Amino acid sequence: MPEELGGNEKYDKNSWLGKYLHLHFPPLDNPNAIPSFLPKEALNFPVKCAELLIAQSQQLGTGTLSALDIGCAVGGSSFALASHYQNVRAMDISEIFIHAANQLKETGHINYEVVHEGNVNLPLVAVEDDVMIRDRVSFEVGDAMKLPSNIGQFDAVLMANVVCRLPDPRACLRRLGGQDGIVRPGGLLMLTTPFSWDENFTPSDTWIGGTLDSSGEPVSSTKKLQEILEDQSQFELIHSSDMPLVIRNHFRHYEFPVALATVWRNAS
Numbered sequence: 001m002p003e004e005l006g007g008n009e010k011y012d013k014n015s016w017l018g019k020y021l022h023l024h025f026p027p028l029d030n031p032n033a034i035p036s037f038l039p040k041e042a043l044n045f046p047v048k049c050a051e052l053l054i055a056q057s058q059q060l061g062t063g064t065l066s067a068l069d070i071g072c073a074v075g076g077s078s079f080a081l082a083s084h085y086q087n088v089r090a091m092d093i094s095e096i097f098i099h100a101a102n103q104l105k106e107t108g109h110i111n112y113e114v115v116h117e118g119n120v121n122l123p124l125v126a127v128e129d130d131v132m133i134r135d136r137v138s139f140e141v142g143d144a145m146k147l148p149s150n151i152g153q154f155d156a157v158l159m160a161n162v163v164c165r166l167p168d169p170r171a172c173l174r175r176l177g178g179q180d181g182i183v184r185p186g187g188l189l190m191l192t193t194p195f196s197w198d199e200n201f202t203p204s205d206t207w208i209g210g211t212l213d214s215s216g217e218p219v220s221s222t223k224k225l226q227e228i229l230e231d232q233s234q235f236e237l238i239h240s241s242d243m244p245l246v247i248r249n250h251f252r253h254y255e256f257p258v259a260l261a262t263v264w265r266n267a268s
Contacts (some may be wrong), residue, residue: 024076
């Protein structure tokens with residue numbers, strides 16, 4: 001998530017809705033929206049997340065009945081997951097993001113604007129025109145730290161750029177694995193995170209890295225994540241790669257985070 005924001009409630013600002021619709025549904029044929037100087041490997045990040053998870057599912061032959069998208073924002077990954085999974089449940093803490101995702105589900109399009117330059121905005125339309133795909137997805141407001149006790153288990157769970165925006169990442173991660181975890185035994189978990197630790201979101205005493213240990217040595221977020229998922233939650237790492245993305249501020253100003261993308265199998 002963008003580092004300028006001071007808390008989860010800030011995601012309900014309309015200016016951020018346009019940025020996230022642009023991130024999730026980039027109009028690739030519009031040079032004012034997606035200029036040619038942007039790095040191609042950083043475009044369509046939400047869809048690429050879904051494609052990586054689907055590719056791993058196909059390679060391993062895992063179940064395709066259900067998927068859960070935690071921190072779905074405006075739904076780009078959720079719709080893409082529905083090309084492979086029969087039922088996709090998607091949730092985000094932002095009411096305005098979920099409202100937009102539901103409008104896309106119901107009508108197949110939503111109008112929005114992004115800043116072009118100064119006070120000049122660029123009008124755009126986000127589109128999801130596949131009715132079958134839209135019918136497979138349900139959107140709801142939900143908190144990754146307060147998942148319903150009866151949420152059940154899923155063949156796949158995606159959490160894209162959520163871990164370093166939680167008040168207690170370790171507690172959330174522990175809920176995912178094991179025999180009774182949200183990820184069904186044998187199922188897949190995909191996480192992406194740039195490990196952008198920020199005390200406005202996550203108290204420093206709950207960071208899972210980016211700190212110094214008692215002897216003054218740096219603690220690696222990557223290693224800590226692996227320890228938590230393998231040792232405490234019974235996950236097996238099956239894929240790891242870097243995955244960049246771009247978030248537009250205006251035509252000539254973009255954020256360029258590079259997330260670590262990992263896919264895990266519940267080995268319990």
